[in-house]
Amino acid sequence: MAGEKKGFIGEFKEFITKGNVMDMAVGVIIGGAFQKIITSLVDDIIMPIISVITGGIDFTNWFVALDGGKYATLAQAQEMGAATLNYGTFITVVINFLLMAIVVFFLVRTMNRLRDKLSKKEEEAPKPVKICPYCKSEINKDATKCPHCTSAL
The missing domain is CATH 1.20.5 (Single alpha-helices involved in coiled-coils or other helix-helix interfaces)
Structure with missing residues (x-):
């Protein structure tokens, strides 16, 4: 099945x-x-x-009242029930996004650099190896069987 x-x-x-x-x-x-x-x-x-x-400059009060009225603030326009095009709020959200992208970029960049440094230190440590007498491959010095040619050591 x-x-x-x-x-x-x-x-x-x-x-x-x-x-x-x-x-x-x-x-x-x-x-x-x-x-x-x-x-x-x-x-x-x-x-x-x-x-x-x-x-x-206060971006939150950048708006266009679609009913043609003049309002001092966005809150006042909304209180009067006017439909508004809130481009200032949109600008604020775009700035939020860009800043979040920058912060995430720096965070990921820092984590990648840290990971690279740690992996380099691990790579620098000499691994205990020996050479298989049959296939001449490098193997762990404690191995009892070669993983390459499967010969008993």
Whole structure:
């Protein structure tokens, strides 16, 4: 019955019982928490600095009221029930995305460099080897059988 097709339930059971699903779930949860950190970084630290640099520009109040009315703030337009095109909010979200991408880039870059340094140290450590007298391949010095030619040593 090796060639028998699995139904939806069988395929789902196989998918859900693999370890990758748990890894993915952990990644999503950590990603959600990481998103909150980045949002706080942008909203509480970076955007105030950008606001000071740009002379106090508040992106959240950049909008177009689609009913043609004039409103001082986005909150006022929404309170009056006006449909609005909130391009300032969009700019803020784009900045959030770019900053998150930069932070993730630096995090991954740092982790890759650390991994490379650790793997180089492991590679530098001399591995105890000997030469198989039959096939002349390098093998572990404690081996009792050659993994290449299967000769007993």
